[in-house]
Amino acid sequence: MYTDKKITIAIDGYSSCGKSTLAKALAKRLGYIFIDSGAMYRGVALYCMRHQLILDGIPLTDQIETALSKIKLSFIYNASTEKHDLYLNDENVEELIRMPDVASNVSPIATIKCVREKLVAEQQKMGEFGGIVMDGRDIGSVVFPNAELKLFVTASPEIRAERRLKELTQKGIPATFKDVLANLKERDLIDSTRIESPLIQTKDALFIDTSNLTPEGQLKLSLKFVNQVLENCKDKTNC
Numbered sequence: 001m002y003t004d005k006k007i008t009i010a011i012d013g014y015s016s017c018g019k020s021t022l023a024k025a026l027a028k029r030l031g032y033i034f035i036d037s038g039a040m041y042r043g044v045a046l047y048c049m050r051h052q053l054i055l056d057g058i059p060l061t062d063q064i065e066t067a068l069s070k071i072k073l074s075f076i077y078n079a080s081t082e083k084h085d086l087y088l089n090d091e092n093v094e095e096l097i098r099m100p101d102v103a104s105n106v107s108p109i110a111t112i113k114c115v116r117e118k119l120v121a122e123q124q125k126m127g128e129f130g131g132i133v134m135d136g137r138d139i140g141s142v143v144f145p146n147a148e149l150k151l152f153v154t155a156s157p158e159i160r161a162e163r164r165l166k167e168l169t170q171k172g173i174p175a176t177f178k179d180v181l182a183n184l185k186e187r188d189l190i191d192s193t194r195i196e197s198p199l200i201q202t203k204d205a206l207f208i209d210t211s212n213l214t215p216e217g218q219l220k221l222s223l224k225f226v227n228q229v230l231e232n233c234k235d236k237t238n239c
């Protein structure tokens with residue numbers, strides 16, 4: 001493999017399709033930074049929930065805009081999980097942001113323009129030198145439109161709900177398949193129909209359906225794509 005070049009890898013897709021697992025594994029294999037951009041939206045949602053900035057599921061956009069300067073998000077490496085944990089104003093909130101109540105509130109928060117502008121700017125800064133794998137909904141379309149490799153990952157809603165339920169059960173968080181599936185479908189709808197940076201598969205993104213692929217299979221396929229990009233880069237100065 002041609003390894004001198006550090007490329008940018010953008011992974012987009014629906015909730016719980018396995019994109020974070022794939023992004024994390026790819027980053028580990030390549031020695032790149034991994035950023036779960038969804039965690040940042042979840043961090044903002046948690047802050048808004050704690051400060052009563054969401055009323056009956058509706059975000060109070062003006063107040064949220066004013067509060068944005070008080071929200072500091074950072075990722076700090078956790079050696080035991082080999083992952084970066086999200087910190088909200090210096091508090092480790094990695095566990096809290098995965099809770100169902102945050103999952104229920106995050107999609108409306110992610111529709112807000114000023115929230116997206118703040119987080120996109122921070123994400124672009126994290127990736128300014130390449131050597132990054134970032135997953136989310138708008139990574140290939142907005143955050144890194146010039147990424148050398150873009151992957152669009154999906155799986156059937158039922159398979160995604162089963163995977164999510166398994167994760168929650170393993171963590172001891174009570175949930176039912178029906179509720180998880182409903183939440184997932186609702187988030188899919190909001191994420192793909194919102195006005196601000198909806199989830200789309202860009203023309204230059206490669207499609208991966210993970211329904212019948214193991215995590216190892218997904219990694220193998222993605223590494224093949226990475227190698228192809230790196231091979232193509234070899235003789236190009238603009239790559």
Ligand code: DC
Nearest residue numbers: 015037038041106107110136137138
């Ligand atoms: O990937 P996730 O489920 O942790 O994402 C949480 C929410 O944030 C989800 O509703 C989609 C939204 N999101 C987004 O709009 N843009 C991103 N780049 C990442 C996540």
